[in-house]
Amino acid sequence: MPARKLPPTLKLADYYMGRDKLHRSELSREIRANARETLRRVNGLMRRAGLMRKVTSGWRPATINATVPGAARGSKHLSCLAIDLEDRNGALDAWCLAHPDVLEELGLWLEHPDATPGWCHLQTQPPRSGSRVFYP
Numbered sequence: 001m002p003a004r005k006l007p008p009t010l011k012l013a014d015y016y017m018g019r020d021k022l023h024r025s026e027l028s029r030e031i032r033a034n035a036r037e038t039l040r041r042v043n044g045l046m047r048r049a050g051l052m053r054k055v056t057s058g059w060r061p062a063t064i065n066a067t068v069p070g071a072a073r074g075s076k077h078l079s080c081l082a083i084d085l086e087d088r089n090g091a092l093d094a095w096c097l098a099h100p101d102v103l104e105e106l107g108l109w110l111e112h113p114d115a116t117p118g119w120c121h122l123q124t125q126p127p128r129s130g131s132r133v134f135y136p
């Protein structure tokens with residue numbers, strides 16, 4: 001059997017990580033729309049970069065977010081406005097740092113790679129500082 005290739009784009013199921021079933025009552029219509037938009041932008045980014053990545057953290061219902069060490073109470077993961085992608089070799093983070101114009105075009109903000117060893121955090125709303133690349 002030939003090796004399966006990675007899917008070309010991330011799907012909602014990748015983003016929800018099964019939590020849409022366990023925490024259905026927290027998943028409002030607005031939050032679902034946010035999730036679709038986050039995936040649209042992030043899939044666009046990965047296509048542009050030529051780097052496909054898996055989700056390491058997608059939607060975090062409040063009860064789950066509370067168990068994540070260091071996760072902010074106001075985390076954008078709560079409302080499906082943020083995603084963490086596997087990035088052990090740092091290649092996606094490095095690409096994002098080198099292409100702030102693409103982040104701007106797609107409407108994405110990047111947590112500084114110094115704060116995200118091994119993963120890449122992207123969000124679809126600006127942080128309070130408004131900086132395209134920011135520290136949490």
Ligand SMILES: [Zn+2]
Pocket residue numbers: 057077082083084121122
């Ligand atoms: Zn994150």
